[in-house]
Amino acid sequence: MKSMGAQEGLLRIGELSRRTGVKPDLLRAWERRYGLLEPQRTSGGFRLYPQAAVARVEAMRSHLAEGLSAAQAARMAAAAPAEPAMASIASLLEELRSALDGFDEPRAQSVLDRMLASFTLETVLSDAVIAYLHELGERWERGEASVAQEHFASSVIRGRLLGLARGWGAGSGPLALLACPPGEEHDLGLLTLGVVLHARGWRVAYLGPDTPMETLAQAAKNMRADWVVLAGLSTKRFRAVENEIADLSGEHRVALAGSGASADLAQKSGALFLPGGPVEEAKRLAGTIQPQRAH
Amino acid sequence: MKSMGAQEGLLRIGELSRRTGVKPDLLRAWERRYGLLEPQRTSGGFRLYPQAAVARVEAMRSHLAEGLSAAQAARMAAAAPAEPAMASIASLLEELRSALDGFDEPRAQSVLDRMLASFTLETVLSDAVIAYLHELGERWERGEASVAQEHFASSVIRGRLLGLARGWGAGSGPLALLACPPGEEHDLGLLTLGVVLHARGWRVAYLGPDTPMETLAQAAKNMRADWVVLAGLSTKRFRAVENEIADLSGEHRVALAGSGASADLAQKSGALFLPGGPVEEAKRLAGTIQPQRAH
Amino acid sequence: MKSMGAQEGLLRIGELSRRTGVKPDLLRAWERRYGLLEPQRTSGGFRLYPQAAVARVEAMRSHLAEGLSAAQAARMAAAAPAEPAMASIASLLEELRSALDGFDEPRAQSVLDRMLASFTLETVLSDAVIAYLHELGERWERGEASVAQEHFASSVIRGRLLGLARGWGAGSGPLALLACPPGEEHDLGLLTLGVVLHARGWRVAYLGPDTPMETLAQAAKNMRADWVVLAGLSTKRFRAVENEIADLSGEHRVALAGSGASADLAQKSGALFLPGGPVEEAKRLAGTIQPQRAH
C-alpha cells in the first residue's frame, strides 16, 4: 500500500525471525555480541534487514548445527554468505543405479572409480554402495528387481569391496574376525564393515557367509581375535545359534550386526549390538578399542 | 640410501613381544646375554625399539628353529636380518598353502603378486589357484581341513579373481553369461573360467552362485549372450534343472562345467559338456568362436 | 599448497571430542603431556582447534591401535599429519611419484599393486601412469628431472605394462598392430594404448620402437591386421615416412597417435588421427568395431 522506492524488501526483525526461525531476542544478541548483522534503522529506530540477512542467519544456524561455537559460527557466517552443498554423490549414485540395472559392468566400474576419486571411502560406501544395496533390497521385496539384477550387482560390488580389502590382514592393529551365521549368505554388509575397519587401522580376517559356529570359535581362539563380528539379514539364522553366541561371548568380545541381529538377542548372549549401518558401526567399533589389547 | 629417522615409530617391549611372539623376559635376557638388541630408553628407563628389531628377533627365532645355539643365532641375527630365495611355481604354491592355512592374508597376497609377476595368468590360475582349491577340497573330504580354513582361503582367492575380473564386461568380443545352478554355492571355478575367457577377449556377465533358471533365461535373452555357462560341483543341483537347461539350449548355446556336470546330462539337454578344469575349458570355449575379421 | 586461513571454522574442545571420539579430558592430557595439539585460545581461555586437529587426533588413535605407547604415538602423529588409511588415486599418484623419484622400485611396484586393487585398469593408466609420464616430461623440459630418473621410471613402468600385456596376442578379437615410426624411441604411450585395447578384447601385436615401415607393411599384410597404429612424440619422425603411411593406408586402416602426429598429416596420408591420450583413444578405437554378435 505504501512501501516506497527503497522497496528492496527490507525486513523488520519480526519478519526475519519468522523466516529463519530464530527468535528476535536472539537475533539482537547475535548482532550485539558478534556483529553478525548490521541492519539499517528507521527514523524511529526499528531494524531493517536486507534479504541477504536471511541467508546469513541460515548460515549461522547451519554452522551451529555443525557444532561450532556461536562466536565461530558468526565469524564464518559473516565471512562466507553460504556454502552450496556438494550433492554430486547423489547424481553419481543415480548413474551407478542405471549402469547396474542395465548389466553394464564397465560403466559401473567407472562410476565407482569416479566416486572414489572425489569422495572419501566412507562416504562412497555409506552414501552410494550401501544406499544402493538397501534400495535394491527394497525393490526386490516389491518385486521390481529381478534376481539376475541382484546377482549381477552383488558380484560387481563384491569385487570392488574385495579389491579395497586387499591386504586387510596386514599391520598391527586390533584383529577383527568376521563371519555370517550358518545358513546366512548375505555378506556384503559385513564386507563393508570390514573394509571400514581396515581403513581405520584394524586387521581383518574374513570367513564370509554361512560359517559354522564351531569353526568360528576355533578360528577366534587360534587367531586370538580382539573382536568377533557376526552379521546377517535373517533373524532366524541368529536365533538358531543363540547358545553358541553366548558361549563365544564368554571367550571373546562379540558384536552382532545387520538387520537379523537385535538388542534382545545381543543382551541375552552377552554380545554387543550394532544397530546401525556397516560404515557407522565400524566407526563405533573402531572407537571401542583403547590402547589395551586383548590379553 | 638412508631411512628417514624421524618417521620411525618406536616400540615398547610389550608391543615388540606381541609382534614377534617372544616373551618380554626372554627379549631382555637376549639383550643382556648376547646383546641382540640395543634399545633406546625413555627418561623413565623404558626400552624403546626401532621397527627393525622385529626383523632381528624373527631372524633370531628362525635361526634357533634351525637348531643353532642361542649365542650363534644371536650373532647371525645381528649380522643379517634375513635372506629370501628364488621361486618356482611349485614352491610358490607351497608358500601359498602355508599362508592360507595359517590365516595369513597379507602373505598370501604377496605370494599371489609374485606369482603373477613371474608367470602367465593362465599358469597361475591352473597350476596354483585351481590346484590349491582342488587339494583343499580333498583335504576337506578327508577331514583334514577346517571349514574356517576353507572359508578364509575362498574369500582371499575370490577377491583376487574378482580383481582380475574388473572390467570384464567391456569390449567387443563374444559375450558369455556365467552362473551356478540353483542351490549351488561353489562358484570359484566358474569365476576362474570367466577370468580366462576375458583374458582371451571375451566379455563376461557374471550372475554367480545359486541363480534361478528363470532369471538366467531372461538375462540371456536380454543381453543376447553368445554362450551361457553353468557350473557347479553338485550333480543333484544340475539334475534338478535338467528340463530348464534343455529349454535354454533351444535358445542359446549352453555349456555345462564343473564336477557336477556330466556328458550324459549335457547330451540329454542339448548342451556342450566341458569335462576339464576351468582354465583348459575356457581356452577350448574361446576357440569355438573364431577371431573376428573386421574387414 | 597453502591453507586458506580465513575460511577455517575453529572447533572447541567438545566438538573436537565429538568428532574424534576422544574425551575432552584426554585431549587436554595429550596436549599437556605430549604437546599433541597447540590450540589457539579465546580471550576467555577456551581452546580453539583448527580442522586439521581432527586428522591429528585420528592419527594418534590409529598409532595407539597399532600398539605404540601414547608418547610415541603422539610424536608420530605430530610429525606426519596422518596417513589417509584408504587412498585416493591422487594420493597414490603422489606416493608413486615419490617412490620413482627416490629410485625405490619395490615401493613403486607396491603402489601400483594398490592402485590396481582399488581402481580400474583404465583409471590407473590414465590418471596415474600417463599423468606421471606427462609430468615427468615437463619436469625434464624444465631441467628439473635427471636422465637417470627418467630412465628408471620408464623401465619400471615399461616392465609393468609388459606384465599387463602378457598374452595379448591370444583370443578372438580384432587385431591391432602397434609400432613407432623409424627413429622414434618413446613407446610407453603406445604400449599403454595396447594394454587398454587388449583389456577391451582386442588382440595386439607389438612391434615397438623404431620400426622400419617396410617391416611394418609386411607384418600388417601377413597378420591381416584390422588396424595399424603408429605413435610417437616426434613430428619429424612422422613427416619422414609420410609417403609410406599413405601407401599403408591404402591396404589397412591406419591410425596416428602421440604428440608427434597431427590432423594435417593424417588427412594427407589417409589415416585416422587420434589426438587424445592413449587410454582415451584406445577406447575410441575399440568403439569403431562393434561387439561381435556370434549368432
Add this chain to the structure above:
DNA sequence: ATAGGTTTTGTCAAGCTTTTGTACAT
C-alpha cells in the same frame, strides 16, 4: 619365574570462569 618398586597413562573431582540462550525491566 617371583617379588617389589617405578613409570606411564587414562580418568576423575573440586572449584572456578567463560559462553550463550533466554528473560525481564525500563
Add this chain to the structure above:
DNA sequence: ATGTACAAAAGCTTGACAAAACCTAT
C-alpha cells in the same frame, strides 16, 4: 528497542589416583 541479568552448558586448571606396563634383582 535497549540494556541488564541470569542460569545452564561448556570449559579451564590443578591435583590426585589407580591400573597397566615396565624395570631390576633375586
